[in-house]
Amino acid sequence: xxxxxxxxxxxxxxxxxxxxxxxxxxxxxxxxxxxxxxxxxxxxxxxxxxxxxxxxxxxxxxxxxxxxxxxxxxxxxxxxxxxxxxxxxxxxxxxxxxxxxxxxxxxxxxxxxxxxxxxxxxxxxxxxxxxxxxxxxxxxxxxxxxxxxxxxxxxxxxxxxxxxxxxxxxxxxxxxxxxxxxxxxxxxxxxxxxxxxxxxxxxxxxxxxxxxxxxxxxxxxxxxxxxxxxxxxxxxxxxxxxxxxxxxxxxxxxxxxxxxxxxxxxxxxxxxxxxxxxxxxxxxxxxxxxxxxxxxxxxxxxxxxxxxxxxxxxxxxxxxxxxxxxxxxxxxxxxxxxxxxxxxxxxxxxxxxxxxxxxxxxxxxxxxxxxxxxxxxxxxxxxxxxxxxxxxxxxxxxxxxxxxxxxxxxxxxxxxxxxxxxxxxxxxxxxxxxxxxxxxxxxxxxxxxxxxxxxxxxxxxxxxxxxxxxxxxxxxxxxxxxxxxxxxxxxxxxxxxxxxxxxxxxxxxxxxxxxxxxxxxxxxxxxxxxxxxxxxxxxxxxxxxxxxxxxxxxxxxxxxxxxxxxxxxxxxxxxxxxxxxxxxxxxxxxxxxxxxxxxxxxxxxxxxxxxxxxxxxxxxxxxxxxxxxxxxxxxxxxxxxxxxxxxxxxxxxxxxxxxxxxxxxxxxxxxxxxxxxxxxxxx
Amino acid sequence: xxxxxxxxxxxxxxxxxxxxxxxxxxxxxxxxxxxxxxxxxxxxxxxxxxxxxxxxxxxxxxxxxxxxxxxxxxxxxxxxxxxxxxxxxxxxxxxxxxxxxxxxxxxxxxxxxxxxxxxxxxxxxxxxxxxxxxxxxxxxxxxxxxxxxxxxxxxxxxxxxxxxxxxxxxxxxxxxxxxxxxxxxxxxxxxxxxxxxxxxxxxxxxxxxxxxxxxxxxxxxxxxxxxxxxxxxxxxxxxxxxxxxxxxxxxxxxxxxxxxxxxxxxxxxxxxxxxxxxxxxxxxxxxxxxxxxxxx
Numbered sequence: 014x015x016x017x018x019x020x021x022x023x024x025x026x027x028x029x030x031x032x033x034x035x036x037x038x039x040x041x042x043x044x045x046x047x048x049x050x051x052x053x054x055x056x057x058x059x060x061x062x063x064x065x066x067x068x069x070x071x072x073x074x075x076x077x078x079x080x081x082x083x084x085x086x087x088x089x090x091x092x093x094x095x096x097x098x099x100x101x102x103x104x105x106x107x108x109x110x111x112x113x114x115x116x117x118x119x120x121x122x123x124x125x126x127x128x129x130x131x132x133x134x135x136x137x138x139x140x141x142x143x144x145x146x147x148x149x150x151x152x153x154x155x156x157x158x159x160x161x162x163x164x165x166x167x168x169x170x171x172x173x174x175x176x177x178x179x180x181x182x183x184x185x186x187x188x189x190x191x192x193x194x195x196x197x198x199x200x201x202x203x204x205x206x207x208x209x210x211x212x213x214x215x216x217x218x219x220x221x222x223x224x225x226x227x228x229x230x231x232x233x234x235x236x237x238x239x240x241x242x243x244x245x246x247x248x249x250x251x252x253x254x255x256x257x258x259x260x261x262x263x264x265x266x267x268x269x270x271x272x273x274x275x276x277x278x279x280x281x282x283x284x285x286x287x288x289x290x291x292x293x294x295x296x297x298x299x300x301x302x303x304x305x306x307x308x309x310x311x312x313x314x315x316x317x318x319x320x321x322x323x324x325x326x327x328x329x330x331x332x333x334x335x336x337x338x339x340x341x342x343x344x345x346x347x348x349x350x351x352x353x354x355x356x357x358x359x360x361x362x363x364x365x366x367x368x369x370x371x372x373x374x375x376x377x378x379x380x381x382x383x384x385x386x387x388x389x390x391x392x393x394x395x396x397x398x399x400x401x402x403x404x405x406x407x408x409x410x411x412x413x414x415x416x417x418x419x420x421x422x423x424x425x426x427x428x429x430x431x432x433x434x435x436x437x438x439x440x441x442x443x444x445x446x447x448x449x450x451x452x453x454x455x456x457x458x459x460x461x462x463x464x465x466x467x468x469x470x471x472x473x474x475x476x477x478x479x480x481x482x483x484x485x486x487x488x489x490x491x492x493x494x495x496x497x498x499x500x501x502x503x504x505x506x507x508x509x510x511x512x513x514x515x516x517x518x519x520x521x522x523x524x525x526x527x528x529x530x531x532x533x534x535x536x537x538x539x540x541x542x543x544x545x546x547x548x549x550x551x552x553x554x555x556x557x558x559x560x561x562x563x564x565x566x567x568x569x570x571x572x573x574x575x576x577x578x579x580x581x582x583x584x585x586x587x588x589x590x591x592x593x594x595x596x597x598x599x600x601x602x603x604x605x606x607x608x609x610x611x612x613x614x615x616x617x618x619x620x621x622x623x624x625x626x627x628x629x630x631x632x633x634x635x636x637x638x639x640x641x642x643x644x645x646x647x648x649x650x651x652x653x654x655x656x657x658x659x660x661x662x663x664x665x666x667x668x669x670x671x672x673x674x675x676x677x678x679x680x681x682x683x684x685x686x687x688x689x690x691x692x693x694x695x696x
Numbered sequence: 697x698x699x700x701x702x703x704x705x706x707x708x709x710x711x712x713x714x715x716x717x718x719x720x721x722x723x724x725x726x727x728x729x730x731x732x733x734x735x736x737x738x739x740x741x742x743x744x745x746x747x748x749x750x751x752x753x754x755x756x757x758x759x760x761x762x763x764x765x766x767x768x769x770x771x772x773x774x775x776x777x778x779x780x781x782x783x784x785x786x787x788x789x790x791x792x793x794x795x796x797x798x799x800x801x802x803x804x805x806x807x808x809x810x811x812x813x814x815x816x817x818x819x820x821x822x823x824x825x826x827x828x829x830x831x832x833x834x835x836x837x838x839x840x841x842x843x844x845x846x847x848x849x850x851x852x853x854x855x856x857x858x859x860x861x862x863x864x865x866x867x868x869x870x871x872x873x874x875x876x877x878x879x880x881x882x883x884x885x886x887x888x889x890x891x892x893x894x895x896x897x898x899x900x901x902x903x904x905x906x907x908x909x910x911x912x913x914x915x916x917x918x919x920x921x922x923x924x925x926x927x928x929x930x931x932x933x934x935x936x937x938x939x940x941x942x943x944x945x946x947x948x949x950x951x952x953x954x955x956x957x958x959x960x961x962x963x964x965x966x967x968x969x970x971x972x973x974x975x976x977x978x979x980x981x982x983x984x985x986x987x988x989x990x991x992x
Contacts (some may be wrong), residue, residue: 161756419707440911556707557712557715558780571852583712585709588709590716592712609722612722616720619720672820672821673866675844675866676775676824676866677824678920680884680918
């Protein structure tokens with residue numbers, strides 16, 4: 014304590030004193046050093062509890078002394094000063110003690126702090142160590158997980174399956190004995206094999222690429238070669254022209270026709286192409302040619318297309334008004350009509366040769382504004398034909414092609430859009446113009462590839478080759494059959510008008526040799542007259558009597574009996590049979606209404622016509638039917654039972670051999686002729 | 697513009713032929729099914745058509761209801777007569793009788809149950825069978841036709857038991873007199889003969905054409921149709937349609953009809969007749985009133 018305070022005081026004193034103090038200080042330092050250490054050691058020796066007691070006692074003493082000093086001072090007196098001094102010295106001592114104690118306390122405190130500090134430092138060090146270790150642990154764990162998660166690239170490769178691997182890999186790679194047991198080695202071996210395979214494939218790929226390059230180059234070379242060929246061929250063709258002419262091979266002529274064909278309107282072009290193809294492929298009797306002026310066809314395209322009638326009409330009108338007085342409305346309308354019905358300048362002509370040297374000439378036209386085709390037909394025969402009166406209509410150009418297909422009468426335009434065009438110019442129907450323009454039959458449109466569907470009228474109809482091709486063969490065959498049947502009928506009519514039924518020798522077996530009834534008349538009849546007859550009502554009601562059919566009246570007689578036969582001849586003869594309706598005048602008028610036998614006779618010729626067709630193509634049907642009718646009349650008259658109430662012999666003695674005269678509830682006569690026995694029986 | 701044509705559909709070869717067939721078709725026979733709902737009709741082409749009467753007579757009948765439900769080729773020749781038993785339809789035409797099951801007949805492609813041909817004397821021509829008659833008491837069928845005989849056939853065994861001869865020309869029609877089992881037959885020879893089935897003999901002959909009141913020589917002497925009501929008989933054909941009293945064999949009433957009658961039947965004291973020759977079967981719902989026609 015005292016050293017401490019002396020420590021403190023001494024420097025102050027020294028400073029004020031100066032030099033001698035330094036020396037003392039040095040000594041003081043070493044003394045202090047010695048004292049410092051001994052006080053440090055003293056602290057360890059003294060008991061802090063006793064020091065605390067001492068402190069408390071010293072404080073008490075000080076208090077006591079101060080109180081005594083106080084007392085003494087208050088009492089006053091001189092001897093007091095010595096006691097006060099004593100007490101002062103005691104209290105100074107006590108102060109010293111206190112200071113020491115204070116020092117000791119400080120030292121203890123410091124020690125305590127130092128110890129705490131040390132301990133703390135240790136703890137910190139351990140803590141740090143712990144943290145370091147934990148950190149390291151964590152780090153290691155992360156590393157471990159990383160390692161565990163590590164996927165080697167080799168797992169992403171799709172390796173071949175084990176079995177394949179062992180099968181395919183060569184032994185030095187697969188090393189079966191080693192790899193079977195060790196999966197690591199196995200994987201390595203597989204990777205090896207994979208690498209091996211990839212190298213090989215890469216090699217192959219390079220080779221293929223180079224091959225491809227080579228081939229491309231070759232192709233280039235050949236292409237160039239071919240393209241250089243074309244001009245050479247052309248020059249050869251040119252050179253060969255004189256040779257063609259010399260040898261009469263008309264390739265050029267066909268070529269010229271194709272050139273002309275380029276100017277044909279599409280439907281005529283389709284017809285031309287299809288007909289030429291058909292003619293070359295299937296039918297040598299068909300020949301095709303193009304007629305008309307090519308220049309006019311070319312001229313059609315120079316000015317703006319005048320297929321719109323409004324435009325052309327207004328142009329035409331303007332021209333007329335500038336040049337002369339406005340013409341009358343009728344003439345204008347007429348011009349408009351002519352314009353609408355205008356034909357394309359080119360037309361296609363087809364010639365069909367039939368076996369008997371007769372030729373059917375068909376000329377096809379195209380009406381540009383109406384987008385339909387028409388045809389005009391003409392039949393020429395090898396020899397001049399004398400037309401019998403009744404055969405007038407058979408070969409007339411107007412009707413020879415009528416109803417080639419059922420219902421195709423060719424009097425109406427097949428294009429529904431035309432009706433609106435007609436309304437504009439006041440044309441009622443095309444029928445008035447067909448004589449001039451030709452007939453717009455449906456089969457003609459089909460041959461030109463034009464299709465006008467009824468259900469969905471189309472805006473523009475374009476020519477279609479496949480439609481034409483699908484109809485060509487059938488139509489050509491039908492045309493030929495039609496011509497031949499008409500010519501056959503023509504010949505037959507010539508004979509019928511003279512009262513002779515011309516039965517050909519191969520059809521003689523259909524009727525007995527002796528036929529007494531005779532055909533006395535054969536004339537044509539008008540459609541209206543047929544409808545007026547009283548015994549034809551059934552046929553009319555059944556819809557079999559149309560205005561496209563041809564009608565005839567035949568009269569067969571024997572003795573007093575007269576049999577009228579009204580004949581409906583369908584244009585489709587002979588595939589569609591003629592239909593007969595009979596009226597017998599003998600002892601009263603008998604028709605199918607009042608006599609079952611007349612019905613049976615009609616049935617014999619109408620329903621059983623197939624027996625009477627004769628050899629194909631069956632053009633003899635009509636004459637056979639007529640002959641059969643004569644025979645039927647014979648049978649009817651001869652088998653008529655004798656009426657007992659009337660006197661006199663039978664007019665017609667029975668000469669025909671019949672098994673029975675009547676049969677069945679309807680009691681019909683035996684009309685069926687049996688060849689070759691020659692007797693009559695019932696069906 | 698264009699004159700409208702009655703039939704706008706163009707007729708090809710097939711349609712023309714079908715129309716011609718129909719125009720020349722004759723329906724010779726008909727029979728009602730046991731249940732009463734169907735009518736079978738046979739024509740001269742040998743076809744049988746089955747019509748549904750219930751559909752045709754119903755209030756909602758359309759054009760299609762008057763067409764056959766099924767048509768099939770039954771015989772080679774015409775089907776001259778048909779009768780129905782309680783399960784079968786029997787049809788006869790050129791020389792043989794065939795049986796069809798009513799239950800099966802509506803299915804297409806049904807086949808005949810059996811066919812029988814009576815023993816004919818001549819072999820030159822197969823005679824037709826014009827009339828069939830069922831005798832319920834004996835369960836037998838009587839056939840008569842072109843060979844001038846009546847043949848009896850037992851329906852169970854199919855054996856031909858009797859052949860009754862007497863007619864000099866072919867037989868048109870048969871009728872059954874139920875009380876005493878007698879059969880009446882009328883033929884081309886102009887006679888109506890009565891036969892006793894048990895004794896298999898002819899018991900009475902009426903030669904209609906010899907009676908002046910009813911004979912019409914210009915038509916001939918043939919008897920086309922017969923109907924009997926045990927005491928009375930109606931017959932017609934060449935001679936006029938006459939009502940006879942059988943026991944006394946005298947004609948009592950002559951019906952004033954011009955055309956020769958083809959079919960006649962008694963119905964509840966009324967007489968219904970038909971003289972048709974077309975492809976239509978006329979249906980009479982009231983006497984004298986033709987309601988409509990069924991058409992092949």
